Amino acid sequence: MKRILENAKPNGEEHRGRDAGRPGERRTNAVPTQALPKLMLLVSVVPRAKADLYLTLIQGFSVNLQLSLAAEGTASGETLRLLGLSDAEKAVIFSVIRQDIAEEALRYLEEKFRTLKNGKGIAFTVPMSSVIGVAVYRFLSNSGKGGVR
Numbered sequence: 001m002k003r004i005l006e007n008a009k010p011n012g013e014e015h016r017g018r019d020a021g022r023p024g025e026r027r028t029n030a031v032p033t034q035a036l037p038k039l040m041l042l043v044s045v046v047p048r049a050k051a052d053l054y055l056t057l058i059q060g061f062s063v064n065l066q067l068s069l070a071a072e073g074t075a076s077g078e079t080l081r082l083l084g085l086s087d088a089e090k091a092v093i094f095s096v097i098r099q100d101i102a103e104e105a106l107r108y109l110e111e112k113f114r115t116l117k118n119g120k121g122i123a124f125t126v127p128m129s130s131v132i133g134v135a136v137y138r139f140l141s142n143s144g145k146g147g148v149r
Contacts, residue, residue: 037098039128039140042105044093045071046121051091054121057112058095061105062142067094096128096140 042063046054051068058066073080073088080088097105102125109123131137 037100037141039131040097040099040102040125041128042095042097042102042123042125044109044121044123045090046093047118048089048091050119051093054093058093058105061097061101063095063097064139064142065096098141
């Protein structure tokens with residue numbers, strides 16, 4: 001009991017010893033105070049036959065997490081023909097990307113949608129409001145311990 005009282009401060013906090021820093025200073029394992037890029041969810045709808053190609057293209061934009069889901073359009077054969085689409089089998093690709101890279105990725109995808117044979121698709125981004133944990137953020141943003149790469 002005596003040992004506990006020796007380490008107690010008048011306001012009820014416990015003395016933390018030599019590594020505690022100066023009085024009133026908080027020690028945290030927080031991310032550096034530089035402005036961190038926000039994250040966005042990049043959603044791409046592409047022909048299923050080209051899904052692997054688009055996954056590889058998107059990964060080139062420092063994307064660490066992607067999810068590809070098989071999908072099928074509901075348009076009739078006549079509507080597909082009028083719109084110049086080849087088939088109704090699609091893939092929906094969800095990718096987590098940094099906001100500072102998202103615009104460049106969208107422009108690149110737009111170019112590929114125009115130039116690849118049977119590679120038409122759509123892509124858009126949705127802002128992410130938060131992420132739980134520094135380690136998760138670092139993984140999703142492709143950041144090392146020293147900050148953003």
